[in-house]
Amino acid sequence: MFNKELEVxxxxxxxxxxxxxxxxxxLGFGQIFTDHMFTMRWTRQDGWHKAAIxxxxxxxxxxxxxxxxxxxxxxxxxKAYRGKDDQIFLFRPADNLNRMNQSAVRMCMPRFxxxxxxxxxxxxxxxxxxxxxxxxxxxxYIRPTMIASEPALGLRPAEEYIFFIICCPVGAYYxxxxxxxxxxxxxxxxxxxxxxxxNAKTAGNxxxxxxxxxxxxxxxxxxxxxLDAIEHRYVEEVxxxxxxxxxxxxxxxxxxxxxxxxxxTRDSVLQLARDWGYQVSERRITIDEVLAAGKSGALKESFGxxxxxxxxxxxxxCYKEQCVxxxxxxxxxxxxxxxxxxxxxxxxxxxxxxxxxxxxx
Ligand code: COI
Numbered sequence: 124m125f126n127k128e129l130e131v132x133x134x135x136x137x138x139x140x141x142x143x144x145x146x147x148x149x150l151g152f153g154q155i156f157t158d159h160m161f162t163m164r165w166t167r168q169d170g171w172h173k174a175a176i177x178x179x180x181x182x183x184x185x186x187x188x189x190x191x192x193x194x195x196x197x198x199x200x201x202k203a204y205r206g207k208d209d210q211i212f213l214f215r216p217a218d219n220l221n222r223m224n225q226s227a228v229r230m231c232m233p234r235f236x237x238x239x240x241x242x243x244x245x246x247x248x249x250x251x252x253x254x255x256x257x258x259x260x261x262x263x264y265i266r267p268t269m270i271a272s273e274p275a276l277g278l279r280p281a282e283e284y285i286f287f288i289i290c291c292p293v294g295a296y297y298x299x300x301x302x303x304x305x306x307x308x309x310x311x312x313x314x315x316x317x318x319x320x321x322n323a324k325t326a327g328n329x330x331x332x333x334x335x336x337x338x339x340x341x342x343x344x345x346x347x348x349x350l351d352a353i354e355h356r357y358v359e360e361v362x363x364x365x366x367x368x369x370x371x372x373x374x375x376x377x378x379x380x381x382x383x384x385x386x387x388t389r390d391s392v393l394q395l396a397r398d399w400g401y402q403v404s405e406r407r408i409t410i411d412e413v414l415a416a417g418k419s420g421a422l423k424e425s426f427g428x429x430x431x432x433x434x435x436x437x438x439x440x441c442y443k444e445q446c447v448x449x450x451x452x453x454x455x456x457x458x459x460x461x462x463x464x465x466x467x468x469x470x471x472x473x474x475x476x477x478x479x480x481x482x483x484x
Contacts, residue, residue: 129163129174129236131243135250136178147258150294152431157251157263161243161288164272165233171286174239176247179289187274189281195271196326197226200430201387203248203263203290203483205255206470211248211483213265214469216241218387219430223267226323231280232269240267241481244288249484256292260466264293264431296363296431301462303438303454304345304427306361308410309335310443313352314359314382321359321382329363336362346427348410348440351382356409364427364435365389368408369457370416371423378405388428392461394477401457410442417447424455434462 136158145155156179163174190196201219204212220237227234248255248263255263267288271281295301312335315321320328332347339347346362358377360366365386368375374396379385396403416422417440425437436454440447449455467473468480 129171129239131161131163131174131176131239131246133246133250134175134177135159140178144254145292147256147261147292150256150261150292152293152296153264153266153291155291157254157290157292159247159251160290161240161247163235163240163286165235165284165286167282171233171235174243176243176250182285182287184270184272184285185274187276189271189273189275192276193271193278194325194327195230195232195281195284196268197223197230197232197324198266198268198326199223199324201265201267202293202430202469203255203265204469204471205257205262207472209257210471211252211255212469212471213245213248213481213483215387215391215479216244216265216481218390220267222324222385222387223269226325227269229320229323230325232271233284235269235286240286240288245481245483247288248290251290252483254290254292256294258294261292261294262469263290265290293431296429296433296435301434301436301454301459303436303449303452305343305439305441306346306348306437307339307342307344308440308442309339309347309349310355311335313355314349316352317380317382319382322379322384324384332362344441350410356411357407358410358413359383361427361437362432364429364432366437367392367424367426367428368413368416368422369424369455370412370421372402373404374401374457375404375406375408377407386428386430388430388433388465391465391477391479392428392434395461395464396457398476399460413440414442414445414447417449422447422449424457425449426455426458426461433465434458
């Protein structure tokens with residue numbers, strides 16, 4: 124249920140509730156949180172209500188809250204950037220909120236009024252603007268989340284929810300930064316099945332991926348490349364990102380057929396590559412095609428795309444006993460160009476023909 128008149132109250136943190144800002148040269152990812160958060164509640168009877176920007180704090184959740192038992196939890200990842208002339212920008216925030224509402228529908232959770240939430244988010248980022256880092260490659264990561272809070276153990280969609288947004292200043296997601304990653308092609312575990320929830324940004328997808336990620340780390344890889352659940356042949360995603368391959372002149376990424384996440388960075392890369400005249404294909408690609416192209420030298424580049432990781436070049440894939448190195452293990456020109464262009468748009472140093480940027484304040 125939408126409450127069109129959803130009021131957002133503002134309760135500013137007092138000076139003693141405000142935290143010390145971190146050293147911007149060593150932010151890491153997702154460890155430090157800003158002074159404020161946005162919260163709102165949903166009940167079947169009242170719809171969305173009690174919306175507030177308030178000091179960052181714990182909240183009380185009943186141990187019987189359905190999120191803990193049956194996993195109704197969805198989230199988003201977006202960023203705010205401190206750019207040209209100290210202006211602060213969001214990148215395609217409406218697309219993230221729209222995707223979150225699609226995740227909500229898939230997980231039988233209530234949709235929320237996107238415009239009102241975006242307004243509140245802009246106000247909160249403006250309020251916490253000193254937390255938006257100004258150092259190269261750093262940004263403010265924004266995490267909208269919704270959880271089922273009704274205390275009940277019968278299996279059915281909950282009738283109470285909490286929606287919240289928290290923010291944290293971050294540096295690069297991978298320790299490698301823009302340096303190429305080593306990727307293990309997962310041949311045992313799968314991330315998502317057809318008809319499942321692979322295209323929803325729901326917490327369980329990430330929990331389900333941990334085992335393979337740990338195995339890959341133990342073997343010295345940064346992340347895993349997921350294959351499809353039925354034939355274990357078709358490439359799906361890499362770790363927490365969508366995946367691209369440049370094979371001769373064709374830029375290839377798997378199509379959105381339900382089991383992969385419809386990435387906002389993925390969509391931006393497709394758009395930029397088309398603008399630049401690349402032949403772009405959203406098509407199925409097998410691991411055999413990738414390895415064969417790697418061996419023949421036709422595979423020029425591969426990179427992951429995601430909000431947290433931005434553009435993350437792949438230097439090597441290993442599948443069972445076979446490994447292929449890409450571009451001599453170095454980042455490719457297209458990955459670099461896309462990274463630079465996206466960052467330039469996100470930070471306000473470049474024209475924004477697709478109107479992706481939203482100014483805060
Ligand atoms: C993002 O790229 O924003 C994500 O949600 C990935 C997350 C696991 C850090």
